[in-house]
Amino acid sequence: MKTYQSITILLLTLSLFTSTKILASNTNTKPRIIITADPELDDNNSLIRFLLYSNDFNIEGLVYASSQFHWKGDGKGTKFMVPGREYTKYGLNLCPCESYRWKNGERFIHEAVEAYEKVYQNLLVHNANYPSPAYLKSKIKYGNVEFEGDFSKDTEGSNLIKKIILDSIAGPIYITAWGGQSTIARALKSIEDDFKNTKNWNIIKQKISKKVVLLPSGDQDNTYASYIKPNWPEIEYRQYKNGPNYGYGAQLSTNAENERFFTPSWMQQNISSKGALGEIYRVWGDGKQSVKNDRFDYFGIDGYTNEQLKQMGYIVWMPKQAKGSWLGEGDTGTFMNLLNNGLNAIENNNPGGWGGRPFNPDPATFIDPFSNDTSKVKELVISAATYDKLSEVDLNAAAFPNFFTAAQDDFAARMDWTVKNNYKLANHAPVIQLINNNEILVKPGETINLEATVKDPDGDAYSIKWWQFLKHKNDTKIKISNISSLLTSIEIPKDATTKQIIYLVFEVVDKNTIPITSYEMIKITVN
16 A cells, blocks of 8 residues: 555656656646535536537536535434534524435535536537537546545546646646535645645645645635645735626626526526526526525425525525526626637736626635624625625726626527537627737837727627726726727826736627627737
8 A cells, every 4th residue: 555655656756757748738728627516506507607618618627615604414323513604604503414405315416517417418509619528437446425524535526626726737727616625635635645746846835835725615614724824825815806706696786788698588588498408597586495495495386485485484685586597696796707709817916807806805804704703794695796795895996897788798699509409500609810819018108009900700780898997997998999999999098007907898789689799908018
């Protein structure tokens, strides 16, 4: 056993120190991503949307995770609880218990991929880069799901994450945390156990810290705060705010422009009625319940008032909505900035994208919505709107664009692909070609001419717009002429400071029943 372990460590070490020549041979530029998710119904919905964009990613793992809201138990009768969790609040006394809100034989990730398999051939008609169902199935693993925050032992999910972290492919590797982070913590702890006492540990740790990017939906089991942050402080913990609200109750704080996307009519026409994936996408009053007799899951029940639901024993933490309306995708924002839509929002220093604006929370002022400190957080489950209110506010931040319209229309178009086996019967994104480079050096006071071409694969007419994407209110403002023309010019102010970066977006929206928006981001540096 000792010899086998030594050989394993040697091989893993060699993989980290693979020659630059071999690393450079990896020319696939799609972001590598591992999804970890607990069986919350909004994780199910986020996963459906994610699979529709799976052609944009190299998917390395689809991993079941636990959280404070969902854990399986060990099957041995062991009872477990963490003081102050939802099962001990609001007059409840549900735990210690053997499992919590985890269905016997839970396989929601498998079910989503099986639904994807039913529509796969149609998706290929519209984009040849969708991964095969067999490939996706090979990436499904169960992680550390027995108890909340328990990362005491290796699992097939943690081993998968460990293997990807240690492979010879250059980073980054994006790892989402839609539930708790115990499986991710276990992978990192296992690496630490293997290498900490080796002479190359500091180099290995540094390489891993630069390679891994965490995309969390909060710290839902305290393992980030208790293990990952103290032991791996250099790993990037990427969060977004101010962008589209994909969460529970998003319709409660929407604006007039976006409200139609939450209605039963829009959801039925564009999502719920669209084949195998539409059938498993959760909406209000759909008659479903993730776990039988779950007192927190009243979403599928219709025909009762909030008070009646409470009298029936349900914990009504959000007012019920019309049957068939939007329910929630609270984890969707974690991956939307990685999409290949032209905004280049994958770069963490840019102004943002369909997932929101990048931000680094100040520990002194930031309130984690999943905190166990009930003196700060009273809500049972925090919606994305509340999350923004709890987050630190940057008073100098510029207004963020309304990307929700474009994101929802794009989602609807891809759902349409799943039921259309003829390319001509669906809509597809306009293709933009910039005549100039995407990165430009300018001097203060200089005028630059810019030009683009547009080709719509369906022959649709389209509208275009050039606009400046501001990060801060006091950013240098540029003058744009002919904002709705393929040929434009920009004027850099004479007082523009050197090394300042200006972001310019070229936006195209095709004119179709389900319009699709394409972008090109231009990064302008004052030299």
